Amino acid sequence: MNKSKDFLRRKVEEDLKAGKYQEIITRFPPEPNGFPHIGHAKSISINFGIARDYQGRCNLRMDDTNPTTEDTQYVEALKDAVQWLGFEWDKDVHYTSDYFFKLYAYAKELISMGKAYVDSLPEEQMREYRGTVTQAGKRSKYAQRSVEENLELLEQMKNGKFQEGEHVLRAKIDMASPNMKMRDPLLYRIKHSHHFRAGDEWSIYPMYDFAHCLSDYLEGVTHSICTLEFENNREIYDWVLDTLKLEPPRPYQYEFARLNINYTVMSKRKLLELVEKKLVNGWDDPRLPTIAGLRRRGYTPESILNFCEQIGVAKANSVVDVAQLEFSIRSDLNPKVPRVMCVLDPLKVTIGNYDGKEELEASYYPHDVPKEGSRRLPFSKEIYIERDDFMENPTKGYFRLTPTQPVRLKHAYIICCKEIIKDEHGNIVEIKAEYYPDSKSGEDTSGIKVKSAIQWVEANEAKEIEVRLYDRLYINESPQNIDDLNPNSLKIVKNALIEPAVITQKPDVRFQFEREGYFFADPVDYTDKKPVFNKIVALKEASSQKKKTPQNRQKQEPKKVQIDGEVTPMTKEEEAKFEKYINELKLNPEVANTLARDKQLSSFYEEALESLFTPVGIANIVTNDIARELKQKDISALKYTPKQVAKLIEMVDNEIISTKIAKQVFEEMSKSGEEPRQIVDSKGLIQISDPSVLLPIIEEIIVKNPDNVEKYRAGNNKLFGFFVGQVLKATKGKGNPKVVNSLIEDRLNIIN
């Protein structure tokens, strides 16, 4: 299927290959304080999916560290969601509250190490002390407390000796850290609430940042996957595990972008508001993106899993088009469910020349769905068709019944309109029609060609049903608040008519109502007396059908002109260097600029120049490759000297190696610190410039790729790079690219 791996799976594979872990263990760790939605499904799909793909395990862990918001009903909903999606968690459900004692022991250990303290600053003051994003904070005076005092205080906190807010336990890290999360984060706070599992045993509860990493560690989790907003928390995650010097292997945290879908909301807060203000009918309202809602709407687990796979996993904040979700349910249902006929807005048709009644055999599945099954359709002179399927004054391109255009009744006869009956307001109330006796479905000898076949039901045998038609919940693509709600998101049709077999035979719970869409027997409100169906999704509409052409998107808006911001001016010293570089050393201003502005770079550069005076060549490697290294590590950590770099450039200048190989040698050198010449010799990297060696290789590649040669000669110049690339690949990068280029050019321009 998708042969490209996402960044998480790539990381897992890398770790497995490196032998970092014996087995992959992931976890899905929701806080049981709300109902799961399709965003949870994405996380479930990732965590359980990775475990499955790499023969690992995935835990389901309730992150229940805040007793005031959590409840067992959510635990059940969460478990249910995972199971419904078809996953099995490893062993029993885990709870962070299971680890309260262990976590407490770790906390005492941190205190003993002098890495944590009980702070007693009032909440407001603590906030002030934290500083701001631009200003460093300052540490509380309570950070001075002795280990013994801290231990004593924590014990008392645990035993409920204090009021909420009186004390907290904090990690002693760095009140001046540029990462706000690292300014002595809270580890424990006092809460006298009743915990739904731990009861009243604890008066202190661990904070996320303390509990999560350790819970992962205790469970042997290898890859702790969470959403982007925890990026800043990763540093604490690492700090806690590293500071406690836990026995390896330890877990590492990775973040992905949470799911957003247009025309709906995903945040707990907004979902809750909809339910509480009764703007929807509970958490399982089929318009909601909750698992319960989707499920009641009729979405299948497969369709949701497919959706999650389709949209992929990445780190860019994005909004997925609902059309993608709709596609996933349609394509899941299309080959599975029976087709039946239902009329939502009935228009009576009386077939004047038909007498009596009969039953027609009709397959549940169309010719392209390889499934068996059929039912009998009662037929008589009185039937109903969809009001939309008749037009007195048809628009151009209308395929269905008109005063002059016949239409086929699906599985039955072709009819034509003879008379239109209207009421006193001019509304059409009935069509008088006639049928063609020799046009019966399957044995049609009439020779009449119709443009369309429409659904219908027999008047006396049809069953009345309620149909709930759902549309997108919001009118806006990115809804802000309840003003953006779609007033027509739910339309209830009380008296729709459906063929009897659906009710009496009950061949399935999901159906395609022919030409309408996919529908699901509502699992809550459906009774034999009053059947209720939910519309899952409409059929895809052909373009000519579309009411509102989503106005052909204004093609290419004039490209926005980006205005460059101001560049911070150089200092005098930098300016002097810059002048020297361009004037004396003849460097390109751009290169000179980067060099002059970076002290480490320029000093490295100048030192290298002392061993070999090739100002331009050395400048290039310093500003490009060495600059890259310096982003990762300090200059003192470099394994090579300026002199070695000079040696490398010397080889390029003397055409012993190509610039391409130089990159390779550089990489090797930065890993091992070996002398460049030695690397070149031991690996045999000297470049090949001899045409007599190169030519046969080129010839072979040209013979192997006749179609590309063709395309190139037809004017596809991009392909030139392809040939160069192939030759270089064949020579393991050693071909002299300049020579290769000119040889290929010559060769390709010879017409055979």
Added chain:
RNA sequence: UGGGGUAUCGCCAAGCGGUAAGGCACUAGUUUUUGGUACUGGUAUUCGGGGGUUCGAAUCCCUCUACCCCAUCCA
């Protein structure tokens, strides 16, 4: 404003110095007793902008821009 992230088609998303994958959406055609499905085509001379390095850059360097996250005793 300090720090951490992200930017590739209308929407997702591969790509990791050598021919810009794929899906959705859109579009044209074929098949069709669903204006459905299926099938066959068409859709990025270009990767947020500008420079630089290189024989060759979406990929490396510099710089600018836009958006997201962080100052809960929430997770």
